[in-house]
Amino acid sequence: MMLIESRLPTVDETVQLVRAAQQGDSDSFALMFQIHYAGMLAVASRILGPGPDAEDACQDAAITALGRIGELRDPAAVRPWLHTIVRNICLSFLRSRRPVPVGVAGADLPASEADDPVASIERMAQRDWIWHGLQQLTPRSQTVALLRYFSDNNSYEQIASLCGIPVGTVGSRLNEARRQLAGILPSIQNKRHDDIDALTAERREEASTILTAIANDVALSQVEGRWADGMTMWWPSGRISTGLESLFAVMQNNYDDGVTARLTGLVAGPGITIWENAFVNPPDDPDHCPPGATWLLREKDGVVQEVRLIHARPAEATTE
Structure with a gap:
C-alpha cells in the first residue's frame, strides 16, 4: 500500500x-x-x-x-x-519515580485491578508472550530489555552500571531489542508459550533465602550448590570479589550493624536472573544503606557465574 x-x-x-x-x-x-x-x-x-x-x-x-x-x-x-x-x-x-510504600504487593493498585481475575490472567498471558519473545533476542539486547522493562532501577545510567557498558550503548541495544521484537512478536502471538512461573518461584525462593540467610542462620553450604566457586561479584564501589562467601561476609557485616534485606522483586529467565531488594536500616542509623538494590545474575548451564550489584538512589535523587 x-x-x-x-x-x-x-x-x-x-x-x-x-x-x-x-x-x-x-x-x-x-x-x-x-x-x-x-x-x-x-x-x-x-x-x-x-x-x-x-x-x-x-x-x-x-x-x-x-x-x-x-x-x-x-x-x-x-x-x-x-x-x-x-x-x-x-x-x-x-x-515509578515516586517512592513506593512498603507493603503487600498490589496494595497500591485500585481494587478493580488488584482483584480482577480476568485482568490478572491477561497480564500473565501478555507477560509470558513478551517473555517468549525476549528469550529469542540476542543476549546483549535481551539483558538491557529485561532491565528496562522488568526492573525498577531502569534508568540508562543504572542499566549501564549493571551491564558494565557505556550509557550510549544502552540506548543502541534497546533500539536493537525493539527492532528484533517488532519482527518476533507478531509471529508468536497465538502460539503456546513456556510457563515461567515454576522457574520464577524457584529463583524467588533462592533469592529470599540468600538475602535473609544471616538473619535466619542459614549456612553457606545450604545455598551454594547453584553458584560457581569462582563466581565474580561486582560491587557498587567498583570492588570485585569472588565466591558466594564474599557476599555472605558483606551481609554478615551489615547484619552486625543492624541492617536486614527483604526481596521486593524478581525476574527469571534462561541464563539471567534479576533480584530487587529493600534494605531495612536500624532506627539509630537510618541512612546506613541505600533504600534498596538491584542484582543482575548471569548464569551458564544453570550455574551463577557473575553478579553485578547497584544501589537504588534515594527517591528525591532518582532521575533518568
Missing part, C-alpha cells in the same frame, strides 16, 4: 493500513507507527518534557500497540488509541 508522505492518510487508507497490520503485516504496522510518531511524541513531550524519556515512551508504546493491535475494534480510531497508550506509559513512568 502506497501513501503520500506529505499528507496524512485518508480514513479509508487508515482503515486498510490498520487491518493489514492486524493481519500480521509488519510493514503496515511500521508505516502506521511512522505516520503517527510525531503526534505520539508531542503527547509524550507534554507529559515528560522533550528528550530521551519521551522518545523511549513512544518506542515502548509501539511495542505495546504491536501486542494489542488486534484489540482495536475501530481502525479509524488508531490515532487516539495510540495517543492513549503513550499517555498511559508516560503516566506510569512518572508514578
Whole structure:
C-alpha cells in the first residue's frame, strides 16, 4: 500500500493500513507507527518534557500497540488509541519515580485491578508472550530489555552500571531489542508459550533465602550448590570479589550493624536472573544503606557465574 508522505492518510487508507497490520503485516504496522510518531511524541513531550524519556515512551508504546493491535475494534480510531497508550506509559513512568510504600504487593493498585481475575490472567498471558519473545533476542539486547522493562532501577545510567557498558550503548541495544521484537512478536502471538512461573518461584525462593540467610542462620553450604566457586561479584564501589562467601561476609557485616534485606522483586529467565531488594536500616542509623538494590545474575548451564550489584538512589535523587 502506497501513501503520500506529505499528507496524512485518508480514513479509508487508515482503515486498510490498520487491518493489514492486524493481519500480521509488519510493514503496515511500521508505516502506521511512522505516520503517527510525531503526534505520539508531542503527547509524550507534554507529559515528560522533550528528550530521551519521551522518545523511549513512544518506542515502548509501539511495542505495546504491536501486542494489542488486534484489540482495536475501530481502525479509524488508531490515532487516539495510540495517543492513549503513550499517555498511559508516560503516566506510569512518572508514578515509578515516586517512592513506593512498603507493603503487600498490589496494595497500591485500585481494587478493580488488584482483584480482577480476568485482568490478572491477561497480564500473565501478555507477560509470558513478551517473555517468549525476549528469550529469542540476542543476549546483549535481551539483558538491557529485561532491565528496562522488568526492573525498577531502569534508568540508562543504572542499566549501564549493571551491564558494565557505556550509557550510549544502552540506548543502541534497546533500539536493537525493539527492532528484533517488532519482527518476533507478531509471529508468536497465538502460539503456546513456556510457563515461567515454576522457574520464577524457584529463583524467588533462592533469592529470599540468600538475602535473609544471616538473619535466619542459614549456612553457606545450604545455598551454594547453584553458584560457581569462582563466581565474580561486582560491587557498587567498583570492588570485585569472588565466591558466594564474599557476599555472605558483606551481609554478615551489615547484619552486625543492624541492617536486614527483604526481596521486593524478581525476574527469571534462561541464563539471567534479576533480584530487587529493600534494605531495612536500624532506627539509630537510618541512612546506613541505600533504600534498596538491584542484582543482575548471569548464569551458564544453570550455574551463577557473575553478579553485578547497584544501589537504588534515594527517591528525591532518582532521575533518568
